[in-house]
Amino acid sequence: xxxxxxxxxxxxxxxxxxxxxxxxxxxxxxxxxxxxxxxxxxxxxxxxxxxxxxxxxxxxxxxxxxxxxxxxxxxxxxxxxxxxxxxxxxxxxxxxxxxxxxxxxxxxxxxxxxxxxxxxxxxxxxxxxxxxxxxxxxxxxxxxxxxxxxxxxxxxxxxxxxxxxxxxxxxxxxxxxxxxxxxxxxxxxxxxxxxxxxxxxxxxxxxxxxxxxxxxxxxxxxxxxxxxx
Ligand SMILES: C[S@@+](CC[C@H](N)C(=O)[O-])C[C@H]1O[C@@H](n2cnc3c(N)ncnc32)[C@H](O)[C@@H]1O
Numbered sequence: 001x002x003x004x005x006x007x008x009x010x011x012x013x014x015x016x017x018x019x020x021x022x023x024x025x026x027x028x029x030x031x032x033x034x035x036x037x038x039x040x041x042x043x044x045x046x047x048x049x050x051x052x053x054x055x056x057x058x059x060x061x062x063x064x065x066x067x068x069x070x071x072x073x074x075x076x077x078x079x080x081x082x083x084x085x086x087x088x089x090x091x092x093x094x095x096x097x098x099x100x101x102x103x104x105x106x107x108x109x110x111x112x113x114x115x116x117x118x119x120x121x122x123x124x125x126x127x128x129x130x131x132x133x134x135x136x137x138x139x140x141x142x143x144x145x146x147x148x149x150x151x152x153x154x155x156x157x158x159x160x161x162x163x164x165x166x167x168x169x170x171x172x173x174x175x176x177x178x179x180x181x182x183x184x185x186x187x188x189x190x191x192x193x194x195x196x197x198x199x200x201x202x203x204x205x206x207x208x209x210x211x212x213x214x215x216x217x218x219x220x221x222x223x224x225x226x227x228x229x
Contacts, residue, residue: 127224
């Protein structure tokens with residue numbers, strides 16, 4: 001996934017995610033929906049003691065493993081569907097950058113939240129990048145930021161919508177619409193506390209200045225969700 005370099009990823013998502021993640025020195029981290037391991041390697045690079053990446057896609061895990069073989073960082077990768085994954089151990093931190101909005105049903109969402117909870121040690125924290133349910137694709141054009149979203153007109157809970165990541169070639173993803181309150185309710189049922197949403201915030205101006213981000217920030221398509229055990 002050649003998403004490194006996309007304005008939204010580099011200028012907003014990654015700095016906001018790492019701001020929420022905080023210091024991981026000496027911590028164990030499980031990175032769910034790791035894809036080919038972009039964030040997994042970044043997390044390890046920030047001093048996490050051990051990092052495990054997990055993704056549904058055998059191709060992406062194979063790519064992550066071949067990057068690990070070329071430039072070893074001591075990351076372990078494993079291929080599982082989070083909905084049905086076996087227990088991989090207890091971690092201080094579980095991360096999921098674009099996972100929960102891939103849940104196709106409320107019961108898949110429940111299983112994902114339960115699996116995340118089961119992998120957290122006492123005092124552990126879950127940090128996720130999750131689709132913002134209030135995003136209105138009719139209101140602003142996210143193409144300058146590297147994203148195009150197509151919704152049905154009246155988006156209902158559980159409806160599918162399309163996210164195009166404007167790489168070359170574009171990456172077309174099907175995500176599912178869950179309200180912020182649904183994520184909160186489900187995480188609470190899974191045993192989480194202190195559930196909070198943080199909006200994305202730019203770390204630095206774009207070439208066109210800080211105002212470049214205004215249109216995105218007025219109608220963001222994701223936010224950062226954190227929850228404690
Ligand atoms: C948009 S990509 C994000 C990858 C990575 N987190 C990143 O930001 O570069 C979403 C990833 O979620 C994975 N995924 C979707 N549903 C999943 C599930 N049920 N279990 C595990 N991985 C899943 C996909 O295979 C894909 O790699």
